Amino acid sequence: MKVIGLTGGIASGKSTISMLLKNRGAVIIDADKIAREIMTPGKPVWHAVIEHFGREILLDGKNIDRKKLGRIVFSDPKLLETLNSITHPAIVQEIKERLDYYRHKNEKVVVVDAALLLEIGLDSLVDEVWVVVVDEKNQLKRLMDREKGMDLEEARNRIRAQMPLDEKIKMADKIIDNSGSIEETERQIDELWREIELSWQKKLQQY
Numbered sequence: 037m038k039v040i041g042l043t044g045g046i047a048s049g050k051s052t053i054s055m056l057l058k059n060r061g062a063v064i065i066d067a068d069k070i071a072r073e074i075m076t077p078g079k080p081v082w083h084a085v086i087e088h089f090g091r092e093i094l095l096d097g098k099n100i101d102r103k104k105l106g107r108i109v110f111s112d113p114k115l116l117e118t119l120n121s122i123t124h125p126a127i128v129q130e131i132k133e134r135l136d137y138y139r140h141k142n143e144k145v146v147v148v149d150a151a152l153l154l155e156i157g158l159d160s161l162v163d164e165v166w167v168v169v170v171d172e173k174n175q176l177k178r179l180m181d182r183e184k185g186m187d188l189e190e191a192r193n194r195i196r197a198q199m200p201l202d203e204k205i206k207m208a209d210k211i212i213d214n215s216g217s218i219e220e221t222e223r224q225i226d227e228l229w230r231e232i233e234l235s236w237q238k239k240l241q242q243y
């Protein structure tokens with residue numbers, strides 16, 4: 037099984053690229069989705085979040101108001117660190133378990149889609165790191181278009197909460213430039229997918 041770690045800044049295009057890879061046969065592990073699942077009411081992480089941030093962050097006495105929690109932690113690095121220390125061990129554990137499961141199922145390609153892949157050491161679990169790059173102007177525009185109501189300062193805070201892109205690039209095995217159209221990105225994915233298929237053919241010829 038080949039495990040690809042797909043990372044890049046917020047709104048760089050990871051989910052869009054994951055979908056393109058899924059269409060070509062890859063299985064996707066989405067770290068944001070896992071982060072949401074472990075925070076559902078009653079789960080240990082939900083209890084820990086309430087303990088640290090208080091019941092004021094609940095929307096209806098039950099579900100965590102994600103927008104409110106986001107505004108709190110992304111404007112205060114110390115509070116973000118607190119949230120990270122609660123959530124990250126559970127996210128890493130869940131990703132490890134899913135990778136084991138897919139390994140047993142003999143899946144061919146698994147993609148771990150995680151903005152914080154390098155920040156939280158998930159790169160030690162993958163065979164290759166693919167970094168999605170986008171120019172800052174497009175990144176801000178796409179982020180604010182997607183998150184209705186997010187102002188420029190909030191968008192900048194979110195971008196600053198992550199490892200700078202040039203640091204991520206240093207750790208990349210492959211780079212995907214998503215500054216242009218989706219079609220241009222799809223061409224890069226086709227090329228990368230072809231490389232994977234070629235490596236399979238080479239392995240088959242060795243037998």
Ligand SMILES: CC(C)(COP(=O)(O)OP(=O)(O)OC[C@H]1O[C@@H](n2cnc3c(N)ncnc32)[C@H](O)[C@@H]1O)[C@@H](O)C(=O)NCCC(=O)NCCS
Binds near residue numbers: 068071150151
């Ligand atoms: C603060 C929360 C509640 C805000 O929720 P919201 O629904 O507004 O955003 P969502 O979860 O969809 O995240 C959107 C993007 O924000 C960025 N982001 C999320 N968490 C973090 C973080 N801890 N540090 C830096 N960037 C982050 C990522 O690029 C992510 O794709 C949520 O992001 C959260 O619980 N974060 C902590 C868990 C985590 O680290 N998740 C990312 C795993 S890679």
Ligand SMILES: Nc1ncnc2c1ncn2[C@@H]1O[C@H](COP(=O)(O)OP(=O)(O)OP(=O)(O)O)[C@@H](O)[C@H]1O
Binds near residue numbers: 050052068221
């Ligand atoms: N090449 C592109 N051209 C135009 N819009 C794009 C392109 N790629 C992605 N988008 C749009 O930009 C936004 C961000 O993309 P996407 O959600 O894939 O990013 P992400 O890296 O997964 O974000 P996050 O870190 O928040 O999970 C989405 O609204 C998406 O539709």
